[in-house]
Amino acid sequence: MALTNAELKMLKSLRTGRGSAERRLFLAEGxxxxxxxxxxxVRPQAVYVxxxxxxxxxxxxxxxxxxxxxEVTTVPSTQMDAVxxxxxxxxxxxxxxxxxxxxxxxxxxxxxxxxxCDGISDPGNLGTLLxxxxxxxxxxxxxxxxxxxxxxxxxxxxxxxxxxxxSIATVTTTQMIDWMHGHGxxxxxxxxxxxxxATVAATIxxxxxxxxxxxxxxxxxxxxxxxxxxxxxxxxxxxxxxxLNAAVAGSILMKECYDLCxxxxx
Amino acid sequence: MALTNAELKMLKSLRTGRGSAERRLFLAEGxxxxxxxxxxxVRPQAVYVxxxxxxxxxxxxxxxxxxxxxEVTTVPSTQMDAVxxxxxxxxxxxxxxxxxxxxxxxxxxxxxxxxxCDGISDPGNLGTLLxxxxxxxxxxxxxxxxxxxxxxxxxxxxxxxxxxxxSIATVTTTQMIDWMHGHGxxxxxxxxxxxxxATVAATIxxxxxxxxxxxxxxxxxxxxxxxxxxxxxxxxxxxxxxxLNAAVAGSILMKECYDLCxxxxx
Numbered sequence: 001m002a003l004t005n006a007e008l009k010m011l012k013s014l015r016t017g018r019g020s021a022e023r024r025l026f027l028a029e030g031x032x033x034x035x036x037x038x039x040x041x042v043r044p045q046a047v048y049v050x051x052x053x054x055x056x057x058x059x060x061x062x063x064x065x066x067x068x069x070x071e072v073t074t075v076p077s078t079q080m081d082a083v084x085x086x087x088x089x090x091x092x093x094x095x096x097x098x099x100x101x102x103x104x105x106x107x108x109x110x111x112x113x114x115x116x117c118d119g120i121s122d123p124g125n126l127g128t129l130l131x132x133x134x135x136x137x138x139x140x141x142x143x144x145x146x147x148x149x150x151x152x153x154x155x156x157x158x159x160x161x162x163x164x165x166x167s168i169a170t171v172t173t174t175q176m177i178d179w180m181h182g183h184g185x186x187x188x189x190x191x192x193x194x195x196x197x198a199t200v201a202a203t204i205x206x207x208x209x210x211x212x213x214x215x216x217x218x219x220x221x222x223x224x225x226x227x228x229x230x231x232x233x234x235x236x237x238x239x240x241x242x243x244l245n246a247a248v249a250g251s252i253l254m255k256e257c258y259d260l261c262x263x264x265x266x
Numbered sequence: 267m268a269l270t271n272a273e274l275k276m277l278k279s280l281r282t283g284r285g286s287a288e289r290r291l292f293l294a295e296g297x298x299x300x301x302x303x304x305x306x307x308v309r310p311q312a313v314y315v316x317x318x319x320x321x322x323x324x325x326x327x328x329x330x331x332x333x334x335x336x337e338v339t340t341v342p343s344t345q346m347d348a349v350x351x352x353x354x355x356x357x358x359x360x361x362x363x364x365x366x367x368x369x370x371x372x373x374x375x376x377x378x379x380x381x382x383c384d385g386i387s388d389p390g391n392l393g394t395l396l397x398x399x400x401x402x403x404x405x406x407x408x409x410x411x412x413x414x415x416x417x418x419x420x421x422x423x424x425x426x427x428x429x430x431x432x433s434i435a436t437v438t439t440t441q442m443i444d445w446m447h448g449h450g451x452x453x454x455x456x457x458x459x460x461x462x463x464a465t466v467a468a469t470i471x472x473x474x475x476x477x478x479x480x481x482x483x484x485x486x487x488x489x490x491x492x493x494x495x496x497x498x499x500x501x502x503x504x505x506x507x508x509x510l511n512a513a514v515a516g517s518i519l520m521k522e523c524y525d526l527c528x529x530x531x532x
Contacts, residue, residue: 124390128511135503135510162507235521237401241428244401244517245394251514252521255501 001074003048011048011083014095017149024098026151027083030090031058036161037094038064044094047072050080053091061092085153098151101167103179106140110183110209111167113138113257115250116176118189118225119145119216125247126150127158129214132251134162136258138212141166144173145222173224180211180228187229189213189221190253192243194232197256203231204260212257214250267340269314277314277349280361283415290364292417293349296356297324302427303360304330310360313338316346319357327358351419364417367433369445372406376449376475377433379404379523381516382442384455384491385411385482391513392416393424395480398517400428402524404478407432410439411488439490446477446494453495455479455487456519458509460498463522469497470526478523480516 003011013019014027025045028034037044049062051074066072080089115138120126126148133141143150150168171179180187186207188200197204204210213229215221226232235244235252243249269277279285280293291311294300303310315328317340332338346355381404386392392414399407409416416434437445446453452473454466463470470476479495481487492498501510501518509515 128514131507131511132514135507137504158511160507160509160511165506237521237524238403240431241397241401241426243426245397245424245426245513247511248394248398248514248517251510252518255503255518258503 003075003079008079008082011095015083015085015153017152020098020151021149024100025095026098026156027085027093027095027153028156029084029086029093029153030157031055031061031092033156033161034061034065034092034094037096037164040161040164042096042164044070044096047092047094048075048080048083049073050075050077050089050091053077053080053089055090058090058092086157099168101140101169103169103171103175106167106169107179107183110185111140112209112261114140114142114185114211115254116142116144116211116213116225117147118173118213118222119219120147120214120246122217123148123152123154124158125217125245127155127163128247129250130155130159130166131162132247132254134165136254137261138254139166141168142176143168143170144176144225146216173222177224177228183209185209185211187211187213187225189225189229189232190215190234190249191221191226191232192234194234196236197233197253198236200231200233201260204257210257212250212253214246214253217246269341269345274345274348277361281349281351281419283418286364286417287415290366291361292364292422293351293359293361293419294422295350295352295359295419296423297321297327297358299422299427300327300331300358300360303362303430306427306430308362308430310336310362313358313360314341314346314349315339316341316343316355316357319343319346319355321356324356324358352423367406367435369435369437369441372433372435373445373449376451377406378475378527380406380408380451380477381520382408382410382477382479382491383413384439384479384488385485386413386480386512388483389414389418389420390424391483391511393421393429394513395516396421396425396432397428398513398520400431402520403527404520405432407434408442409434409436410442410491412482439488443490443494449475451475451477453477453479453491455491455495455498456481456500456515457487457492457498458500460500462502463499463519464502466497466499467526470523476523478516478519480512480519483512
């Protein structure tokens, strides 16, 4: 049951951010990611397996998907390898609808904490930030500027499945700033020359709607976000190193906000 | 002034962890990394430049190195590309002696905080952990188990130069446990089923010699480290996600230890 050339071409096109954006679909590869999609109750459009590549856990997963009446197509392992982004494919791959979120939709129930990726260009960093965002309750993610494509395979993989549990909006910086303004968000922007987060702890605790922006790995914040920020905050650390990895810095700031929002004020 | 085939082969061999370990040398590519090496006063053995690739900052760097009487060899850009690990080389590359540290050397002045990488197999994660370690005062790093090679190009790059400021020892798990025991270290091991770090805050504040172990991305802690740990600690987060990225989790725990060791007890 080999795929036709047209089907193969369509699947391969989803490996690029552009192809994924144009077709409103994205790929997720491997057993763990698909197990996570089930946990988040996100239903794939189609699943492909290379039977001889499936381990025990992969076979069980394929059966579970079939029982849920999801179409599982068996393909030759050469075709699986041609589509997969990872070097050692686990023999299972799924196509999902892209659940891109619009800010209009979000206006109805604006979440307490929002993460703005203001030019995170490395897909691994973006995926890692998504994983941390879900862990620390930042359930809405806005991607602005030169940020990597949300649903590129490397982002999906680095998110370790968190991408299935988040609302992700790709927007212009101006749209995002207007939206935050309209919904009463207080914007904190990560900046290594800013004040330590601890100095604005009381403000964070009191804030009903908090947005945290993390800037580009190479260039930092965009001028628009820097200007719109109520406070520029940094992770306190030794001056021996200039800065932290962007995903680490963003994760630490989200963690500190999470702790402040979840503990009683002292 | 093209390199001979033998020289080219030698440089290429340093791109692999094994080649680097055998020759006791490592590569660092690009302007920022070499600027960092100067800041940490680490002198390269040799520097290679492809003049037509150098930007303004690269030219200034090459002149600065020459003034410091470091040999700077001009090579054709094709040879530079053949050696460089990055896709877009900045036209400058240096070879350094590997400053591998032995535990015997460290016994003389055991640092207050030590990071143990207990099977961190992804070079990007290892480099990111090194960068955070230096930022949070974990100046000694022990690499155990299946941890990636410390001086592989991707580790050096992800460390953003922090690798020049750290003592790094590649040791067996048993050697590390014996060494910690002999020097009175208290071992805390990252474990998502452990207790939140806050519950052992008082212990961390009091501890004179603290070691933090971070386990493998896929398998977690090794049985030896898990058994040797005084406490297993975790980053508190929503149960929506199973775990954080290993470099993020390790960085957050180091940050929390850093804060505890640098603030007065409440």
